[in-house]
Amino acid sequence: xxxxxxxxxxxxxxxxxxxxxxxxxxxxxxxxxxxxxxxxxxxxxxxxxxxxxxxxxxxxxxxxxxxxxxxxxxxxxxxxxxxxxxxxxxxxxxxxxxxxxxxxxxxxxxxxxx
Amino acid sequence: xxxxxxxxxxxxxxxxxxxxxxxxxxxxxxxxxxxxxxxxxxxxxxxxxxxxxxxxxxxxxxxxxxxxxxxxxxxxxxxxxxxxxxxxxxxxxxxxxxxxxxxxxxxxxxxxxx
Numbered sequence: 001x002x003x004x005x006x007x008x009x010x011x012x013x014x015x016x017x018x019x020x021x022x023x024x025x026x027x028x029x030x031x032x033x034x035x036x037x038x039x040x041x042x043x044x045x046x047x048x049x050x051x052x053x054x055x056x057x058x059x060x061x062x063x064x065x066x067x068x069x070x071x072x073x074x075x076x077x078x079x080x081x082x083x084x085x086x087x088x089x090x091x092x093x094x095x096x097x098x099x100x101x102x103x104x105x106x107x108x109x110x111x112x113x114x
Numbered sequence: 115x116x117x118x119x120x121x122x123x124x125x126x127x128x129x130x131x132x133x134x135x136x137x138x139x140x141x142x143x144x145x146x147x148x149x150x151x152x153x154x155x156x157x158x159x160x161x162x163x164x165x166x167x168x169x170x171x172x173x174x175x176x177x178x179x180x181x182x183x184x185x186x187x188x189x190x191x192x193x194x195x196x197x198x199x200x201x202x203x204x205x206x207x208x209x210x211x212x213x214x215x216x217x218x219x220x221x222x223x224x225x226x227x228x
Contacts, residue, residue: 033216040220041203041223042218045216045217048214055214088157090159092159102147102149102164103159103207105158105159107157107158108157
């Protein structure tokens with residue numbers, strides 16, 4: 001069974017469209033994340049949720065809206081897609097304490113906006 | 115703010131040789147965790163090794179070992195007996211005991227040649 005799974009793996013869409021990426025973890029972790037990896041491979045945290053509560057919201061345009069219906073799911077919805085949104089988006093999860101664990105990553109979603 | 119610096123954008127090593135990847139970090143906290151992740155061309159983020167700051171002993175995982183110098187805030191990764199499959203981007207990452215996200219360095223692209 002895949003520990004952290006995100007869908008779709010690839011997403012090609014036109015500017016202005018709205019799209020969602022889904023993420024699910026079956027590890028029983030209490031913290032989930034969205035990271036963006038740009039063309040230079042830099043990984044930047046976008047959002048962090050702990051027990052469904054938003055903890056970290058980096059300087060991300062409000063066109064990006066995460067939704068955590070329960071502890072095992074953290075979806076990312078993007079409105080009015082722009083060319084600069086093209087990147088690889090990674091979902092990850094971890095246990096926050098007692099003791100904290102490393103982050104386990106999904107396989108990434110390559111988003112291409114044309 | 116916590117920062118992670120990897121000063122070697124690219125490195126190359128011959129098969130069976132040893133290579134060391136550098137990482138320094140900056141934090142004012144005393145409890146934290148350090149990680150090395152590997153990202154092969156498949157894009158999957160794979161944990162290579164982790165180190166808890168309170169442990170003085172350097173972590174080791176088979177051919178991978180770290181040199182953790184807490185006072186110098188340095189966390190280098192040594193890969194012994196390099197294999198072609200070690201070709202990948204390597205990311206150093208840092209997480210505090212009170213934080214909710216991994217902060218990544220910009221990565222080192224390692225090429226293992228025959």
